[in-house]
Structures are given as structure tokens and as C-alpha cells.
Amino acid sequence: MLDCILAHEFSHVQQGYLVDSVQQELIAYQAAAKIAHALDYTVGKQLYDRFLALNPANSKDLDTVLALILDLASGSLPTQTIYKSLPKTQPQGAADTAIAAIRQLSAAGIAGIQALRK
Numbered sequence: 808m809l810d811c812i813l814a815h816e817f818s819h820v821q822q823g824y825l826v827d828s829v830q831q832e833l834i835a836y837q838a839a840a841k842i843a844h845a846l847d848y849t850v851g852k853q854l855y856d857r858f859l860a861l862n863p864a865n866s867k868d869l870d871t872v873l874a875l876i877l878d879l880a881s882g883s884l885p886t887q888t889i890y891k892s893l894p895k896t897q898p899q900g901a902a903d904t905a906i907a908a909i910r911q912l913s914a915a916g917i918a919g920i921q922a923l924r925k
């Protein structure tokens with residue numbers, strides 16, 4: 808399963824964006840699903856297969872992705888807080904990227920407080 812998490816995080820590194828988005832989360836979870844299949848991880852396939860049929864360019868699919876990743880993070884309010892702060896699609900241009908970065912940093916601050924309250 809660590810391989811799936813590494814694939815997810817490596818996908819983010821490869822994306823090379825300053826800020827995250829639901830769209831990029833889908834691509835990263837699809838990478839995790841492909842590793843789960845390549846290594847035949849039953850649990851990994853159960854967790855990540857739901858992402859394989861979804862299209863990063865489809866707005867309705869991205870709504871589904873947000874619901875799925877909030878479900879995956881159901882045990883962690885701080886993680887949910889950060890996921891909820893993500894723009895649906897990858898921000899384009901400096902202003903949109905800066906706004907998304909401020910939202911994500913604010914969410915990270917709130918998530919930090921939530922983590923301390925546990």
C-alpha cells in the first residue's frame with residue numbers, strides 16, 4: 808500500500824504545480840490505482856479503482872472525485888478541510904494560483920488547529 812501512496816505523491820511531484828486541485832488529485836489517485844493493479848493489491852484496488860473511470864477534464868466527474876476523496880479522508884477532519892479548500896480544476900495564471908494558494912494555506916492552518924484539538 809505504501810507503493811500506492813508513493814505513486815500518488817510522485818504524481819503530484821511530476822505535475823509540478825505550486826497548488827493542488829481536485830483535478831490533480833484525480834490524476835494522482837489514478838496513478839495509485841495503476842500501481843495497485845500492477846502489484847495486485849486487493850485493498851489498493853478496492854480503494855482506488857473508483858477513480859479509474861473518471862475523466863480529469865469532466866466537471867461532473869470532478870464533483871464525484873471530491874466526494875470520493877472526502878470519503879477516503881472520513882477519518883481525518885484536517886485532511887477533509889484541506890481537500891474542501893481545493894479548486895475543482897487546476898488554476899491557470901498567477902492571480903488564480905495565488906488565490907488557490909491562499910485558500911490552501913488557510914485550510915492548512917485550520918487543519919493544524921483541528922489536528923491539535925484531537
Ligand SMILES: [Zn+2]
Pocket residue numbers: 815819832835
Ligand atoms: Zn494528493
